[in-house]
Amino acid sequence: MARPDCPDFGDSAGAHIEDGIPVVDLDVLFSGDSDQRSAAIRHLGRACEDWGFFMVINHGVPESLQGATMDACKELFSLPAEEKAEYMDAAPMDPVRVGTGFNSAVDGAKLWRDYLKMFAHPDLHCPAKPANLRGTATEYATRTRGLMLELTAAISESLGLDGGRIAEALNLERCFQILVGNHYPPAGPDVGAIGLPTHSDHGLLTLLFQNGVDGLQVKHSGEWLLAKPVPGSFFVIAGDQLEIVSNGRYKAVLHRALVDGEQARMSFLSLIGPCLDAVVEPIPELAREAPEGAQFRGIKYMEYMEHQQSNRLKENAALDIVRVHREILTREDSLNSYPVDV
Ligand SMILES: O=C(O)CCC(=O)C(=O)O
Numbered sequence: 001m002a003r004p005d006c007p008d009f010g011d012s013a014g015a016h017i018e019d020g021i022p023v024v025d026l027d028v029l030f031s032g033d034s035d036q037r038s039a040a041i042r043h044l045g046r047a048c049e050d051w052g053f054f055m056v057i058n059h060g061v062p063e064s065l066q067g068a069t070m071d072a073c074k075e076l077f078s079l080p081a082e083e084k085a086e087y088m089d090a091a092p093m094d095p096v097r098v099g100t101g102f103n104s105a106v107d108g109a110k111l112w113r114d115y116l117k118m119f120a121h122p123d124l125h126c127p128a129k130p131a132n133l134r135g136t137a138t139e140y141a142t143r144t145r146g147l148m149l150e151l152t153a154a155i156s157e158s159l160g161l162d163g164g165r166i167a168e169a170l171n172l173e174r175c176f177q178i179l180v181g182n183h184y185p186p187a188g189p190d191v192g193a194i195g196l197p198t199h200s201d202h203g204l205l206t207l208l209f210q211n212g213v214d215g216l217q218v219k220h221s222g223e224w225l226l227a228k229p230v231p232g233s234f235f236v237i238a239g240d241q242l243e244i245v246s247n248g249r250y251k252a253v254l255h256r257a258l259v260d261g262e263q264a265r266m267s268f269l270s271l272i273g274p275c276l277d278a279v280v281e282p283i284p285e286l287a288r289e290a291p292e293g294a295q296f297r298g299i300k301y302m303e304y305m306e307h308q309q310s311n312r313l314k315e316n317a318a319l320d321i322v323r324v325h326r327e328i329l330t331r332e333d334s335l336n337s338y339p340v341d342v
């Protein structure tokens with residue numbers, strides 16, 4: 001496949017390396033005694049509130065399964081174009097998509113990235129080749145979904161809610177899940193090239209691992225940080241639906257992917273979101289206790305996702321379609337609005 005020129009993304013070369021990314025030990029969170037669990041839930045809450053991004057260790061997903069999933073995905077990318085043709089140029093809500101760029105129909109410039117996207121829940125959709133993809137993807141989807149549902153329960157508790165409250169509000173029994181494989185060929189001398197521009201993920205939570213080549217950057221306190229994983233960990237990315245449902249307490253983190261000069265980079269993502277038919281809105285208990293009330297209006301997740309996937313990626317602009325904009329009352333407004341006893 002011909003490599004298009006890389007668009008200029010300005011400050012991409014000025015990355016910082018940072019060790020401060022929170023690490024959550026799932027052994028303690030899920031199996032610790034009650035004091036350990038409470039401390040781990042507070043730590044998780046702070047990671048969500050301050051970063052919207054953290055690593056999980058002791059997650060129980062076998063490394064061999066991660067490797068097999070990534071290998072199958074790599075094999076798919078190397079198949080001749082005619083083998084993938086039926087999945088290329090698919091529409092944003094088609095259950096299997098293979099392509100280049102985020103959505104080359106609207107990107108204008110193509111980006112330095114090949115991707116495979118497959119809907120994995122409620123039903124798994126998968127290309128027929130390579131032959132082992134379906135088996136590994138099914139297992140990987142099941143394991144990572146279970147893990148993210150457990151994490152969601154802990155996040156729910158960290159917000160002062162019952163463990164099952166977010167799952168109930170978003171009908172997570174029928175949660176949407178998608179698996180995404182990204183392949184970023186080496187950029188050669190094109191220093192600072194970007195594989196995927198700044199965005200937030202449309203779902204609730206994303207679990208990500210990579211092939212040992214760094215490149216994921218997250219925005220924290222206004223700065224871009226290079227995310228370097230603790231060996232064997234997953235990155236967890238808070239998505240737009242977590243921001244909506246938590247009424248803005250846990251923000252969706254902005255992130256982007258750089259490409260390496262010499263080495264091919266791969267990342268593999270498992271993302272869960274609400275049931276596609278669920279209307280997502282701030283949990284009423286959280287909206288009631290917030291001084292400003294509800295920060296977002298309700299929207300069907302399917303509608304939100306269609307909107308986000310069909311438009312050019314622009315940071316977290318998709319959230320603007322549901323953000324409640326309150327007019328700030330000027331002194332004059334308030335004098336006009338309220339009867340004043342004189
Ligand atoms: O490749 C990466 O590290 C990031 C990928 C990503 O953010 C995405 O596919 O949404």
Ligand SMILES: [Fe+2]
Nearest residue numbers: 199200201255
């Ligand atoms: Fe992302």
